[in-house]
Amino acid sequence: MAKAKEKTRIKEQTRRLLNRFGRKRSNLIPTLQKVQEELGYLPREAMLEVAQFLNIPDIDVYGVVTFYNQFRLNPPGRHSIRVCLGTACHMKGGYITLDAWRRRLKIDQGQTTADREFDLDTVACVGCCVMAPVTVVDDKPEGQVEPTKVDGILLSFEQERKKRGKKKQ
């Protein structure tokens, strides 16, 4: 039941967003960007709504969504971890950093932890090459992220979570 409810909610939310856009094919990408911004990802129901709204085949929407790296098909975590794998980051050990994140979060790139707390992905280059290796944590680029700093960042989130828990009590 909960699933059906979530589906309806997604449909309604998408429809509300769509009304802000024109029904032109060239609006497809900005539309999808907006939907993802609101929902955090592009669920099947949302894509179907978009296709119907723009009057284009479903497969065209799916094709565009899977073509571009920015779009995601699974729900994001509360915190997003983006490991930069640009040239400078790679040469300074970005792949080692990625390994460290994978080890600690126990997920692979493109995945979200089971408690939906973190999602892990890579990014081609965020243009902060001089701070290499960079990891973008919740939109904030962190410089010189080596395995020990990975642990440090996770620790700070852990403490935050404890604080939140205490407040709730």
Place this chain on the structure above:
Amino acid sequence: MKATGLPSVASTFQKIKSQAEVRWQELQQARAVIMVGAATCGRAAGALEVLRAFKNELKKQNLDCPVIEVGCMGHCYAEPIAIIAKPGHPPIAYQQVNPVIAQRLVREFILGDDPCLESVLGALEASDLVPSLADFPRAKFEQKVILKNCGHIDPEDIDHYIASGGYSALVKALQLKPGEIINEVKKSGLRGRGGAGFATGEKWTVCRDAPGRPKYVICNADEGDPGAFMDRSILESDPHSVIEGIIIAGYAVGARHGYIYVRAEYPLAVHRARLALSQAKKLNLLGKNILGSDFSFDIKLFQGSGAFVCGEESALIASLEGKAGTPNHRPPYPAVSGLEGKPTLINNVKTLAFIRHIVDKGAKWFTGIGTKNSPGTAVFALAGKVVNTGLIEVPMGTTLRQVIFDVGSGIPGGKPFKAVQIGGPSGGCLPESALDLPIDFDSLTEAGAMMGSGGMIVLDEDDCMVEIARYFLEFTQRESCGKCTFCRLGTKQMLEMLAEFTHGKGEIKDLDTLTELAEDIKAGSLCGLGRTAPNPVLTNLRYFRDEYEAHIKEGRCPALMCQELIAFYIIPDKCELTCDACVGTCTVEAIYSHPKKRYKIIDQEKCVKCGTCLTACPPQYNAIVKLSPPSEVPK
């Protein structure tokens, strides 16, 4: 060029300009002006915390000084940077500012009169007291044209741009005939800064002469090359200079609509460009009947969605039309048939940023800089193993040696130089012997690299050339759109071979297959991605074949980088015994003490080869080493 005609455009603009100048003057009246470099790289270094610290301290001290967010000055190694302009002193740039230093600067320099010399990077003007930036070795080689404003004006305030001479080129252009502008651009010899170096004036002429309406101008800011951040920096630090270029281009080719296509990975650039567009519109520098002339032009911002191939012009157009960004056959070129089948001019951010200077100062001034076939300056993002990382602008014809050793101050730790990677995934790695090459479009192509968009990564002896080739192939293979068979399957094949080498597998004859395949992919691909994808491998093989052979024949990585081919080892005789630095720092608990002799041992089964222990081992012991092949580790 002579400006004739419409006096009303000039007088309309004069009013706007006087207002901007008044505001600029007012700013100089303040007790002090604080400018914090808050482009993405500055922010990554903590610029926003510094910004807050300045504001808090000023409030505490009851001082009313403007604190402005500016863009990137190019001295990225010194971030976060803050400039303080206090009357009676030259404007001074401070380096590695943190909240504590910010507090001190307010108390001791602004409230007191001590310029805190220990935190100074350099003064922006010559002075007896403070060393000036102009005395830096890099200043001798640098010549800032399109980076001039970056880091010195508020990118979110159009008045700063106008007061520093901005939009006057547009005013001049609007009083000229479009043909005159194109002629000037042609005479300047400006070549497209996106990488390929096509003559800009030619492109403009083709677009102007092409039948079909409406015409479009697109600014290509889909800077996807990993290791390049010039376009981001310009959009974040001086967005109006690009916008002015787009409007002039639109007027010259007879377009009515413009687009800025920015990467999704650059949120700050998107924000600042968007803000700049709305400010320009408010002053009627954009929109209907610009400044009272009969020329109307609007610009929309379009956010890319993270596909490297969209930097290719026909793929970019497909993306703008709402499709997957796959390239199309050219000709017809976009200048003839582009967006919605209409003539479309596509220029790179830097190319467009040059336009205002060429219109303003003339083609002759421009050809006076750089070399005969590549006039003007080149902007590079200098990163990797180099002391002074940052954004630099040098005249074309400067040698690689000057860029890396004079502007960039060489390799950290005095390590020997090994190679420099230019042009990202389309370029290649050039060795020591190519260091005296003057940088221009043609010389780099000849050496096997490519100007590309301007990323320059310096590599030292710790960087493995096989691994870097594999890295670039992995990138292009992932980003290949899959339209052309050779690019789709060929790059995959090449990647698999390179991956084998980094694991110490493969055979020597594979190197020939690799070369053959590379040539085929170059010939059999539609767009620049496929045609240049094999470049990193080809140049690499040309200059560093011995490293490939070491991997294949001996299973050894000479640079000690390929993880499969190295092992970490603690030399018992060097281990201090009572120190536990490596044990405490190991992220996977792979290090333990010898039960009797107390020296530390790495459990090779558990070790993930992250290198943390190597950094942690105190330099006076220096007991941890990397060995290759792993069989070198004593049993």
